[in-house]
Amino acid sequence: MLAATLLFIFVLASFIGVEIIGKIPPTLHTPLMSGSNAISGITIVGALLAMQGRYHGAAQVLGFVAIVFAMINVVGGFLVTDRMLAMFASKKKTPGKQG
C-alpha cells in the first residue's frame, strides 16, 4: 500500500487515540494501561504475516519468537486486565452502604 496512505491512517488513528483517552478517571489508570498494552499485542498480526513466506532460517526462527512474544502480550494483557476489572465490578453491587 502507498506510504502516504499508511501515514494518513497513522495520523488519524493517533488523533482518535488522544481523543478517547482524555477523560479517564485516575481510578482506572492501571487497568487502562494494561488493557491498551494488550492491544499493542496487535503485533501478533505482523508476527504471523512475518512468518509466512520466509525462506531464510534466521527469519523463520525470529518470526516464531515474535509470535510467542506477541501472544504473551495479548493473552497476558487481556486476562490480567479482566482480573483487575472483575474486582472493580464486584463493588458495583453494594454502592449504597458507604457513609
Next chain:
Amino acid sequence: MHIYLYIVAAVLFILGIKRLGKVRTARSGNTVAAAGMLLAVLGVLVEAQALSWFWAAVAMAVGSVIGWLVATRVAMTAMPEMVAALNGFGGGASALVAMTEQIEDTSQVTLATFGGMMAIAVPASIVIGSATLTGSGIAYLKLQGKSVPHPIPKAQRNLAHAAIAVAILAISLWSVYSTGAWSMTSMVLLTLLSAVIGVFLVMPIGGADMPVVVALLNSFSGVAAAASGFVIGNQMLIVAGALVGASGVILTQIMCKAMNRSLLNVLIGGVGDGKVAKDAKDYKNIKSTSPEEVAMLLDGASSCVIVPGYGLAVAQAQHACANLAKEIERRGCMVRYAIHPVAGRMPGHMNVLLAEADVPYEKLLELDKINPEFQSTDVVIVVGANDVVNPLAREKTGSPIDGMPILDVDKARTVVMIKRSLSPGYAGVKNPLFEFDNTLMVFLDAKEALQGILDELKGM
C-alpha cells in the same frame, strides 16, 4: 475479506478503550477489545495463506500458555512489574517482525531500494522495539525493588547517551544501504545498541518516577507496533499501534502533571539517583508509638483518612487495611481514603489493590477533593507512603520533589505514620513531617501494624 475483519477489529479497539474509561463499563470494554484482537487474528489467518500452520500454531500455543500462566498467578501488588514486562514483550515482538523483513529482503538488494517508507520504518521499528524490550526489563527489575546502578558516572552520562544515539543513527543508515552479510551485521549491531540505550535510559530514573516510565514504555510499545505496520504495509498494525501510542502519551502527560515535572526533566533529571539518602541520625524529636496507642486514638476519633502508599502494596496489607477501616467505621467514625495520583509505582495501582480488598471506590478520594478535608480530620493514617505526604514539596528548597502536589496530611489533628524505618522515599529526601508535633511514628511492617491496631481496637 481480511480487510473487513481488520476494520471491525479497529472499531472494537476504539470502542473498547472508550469503555475502559468508565468504571461501570470498563470490564466489558476489555472484553470488546479482546474480541477485536480475535477478529484481527482471524483476519491475518485469512490473509496469510502461505503460513506454515503447524509452527504458527505451536508458537501461538506457547505464548498463550505463558501469558495465561502469568496473568492468572501474578499478585495484584505486582501489577506494575507485570505491565512493564508485557510492554517489553510487545516491543520485542515488533522489533523481531522488522528483523525478519530485513533478513528476508536484503540478501541481494538494499532496504533503500524498497523506498523511503521501508528505509525509515525497518530501523525505526528495530530501534524502538528493542529499546522498549530492554527498557521494560530494567523497569521490571526496578519495580521489584532491585537496585540497578548506571555503569557510567553521572557527569559523563548524557554525553555517553548522545554518543550512542549518534551511533544508532549512523548504523541505521549503514543498515539501509547494505546487502547480504553487511546488512545482517549492521542489523545485529543496531539491535544491540538499541538494547543498550533502552537499559541506560531507564537505569537512572528514580523510583518515584516509575509511573511515568511505565506509561511511556506503554506508548513506545504501541509506536513500535505501528512502525512494524509500516514495515509490512499492514493497516491493522498501524491503527492499533497509533491508538496505543497516543493513549500512552496522554497517560504519560497525566503522570508528569501529577508530579509537576516535565517529561524531559524525568528522563534527564534522574531523580532518586546519586542523592544522599538521609538516615535516622538526621531526625530529632521523633515520637514513636504502638498499635495500642493508635487504637485508643481511633476510639475517640470521629473522622479518619487513610493514605495508602507502596509500603501497603509491598506488605500485601490491603485486606488488613480494609478490615481496620470497617472496624473504625463500625465505631461511628467516618473513614475515607486519600489517593495520590502517583501513590505506589503505577498510576491507579492503589485503586486496584483496595478494590481487591472490597473497598467501595466511592471512598477513594483524589488529591484535590481530600486536601481541603484534612483540616477537619482527627486522625490520618499514612500506610507506607512517604514522598507524597512530604511537606517539603510545598517549599522551594531545591529538593527533587519541589512543587510536586502532595496530600496535606500535616493539617490534620494527628498523623500516624506506619513505616518500617526512617529511611527516605524514592526521591531520597528527608521528610520533616516525621518531626512534626502532631506526628506519631509506628515502626512496623504495614500489615503487622494494621492488624495490631485492629486487634487492639476490637478488644476495647
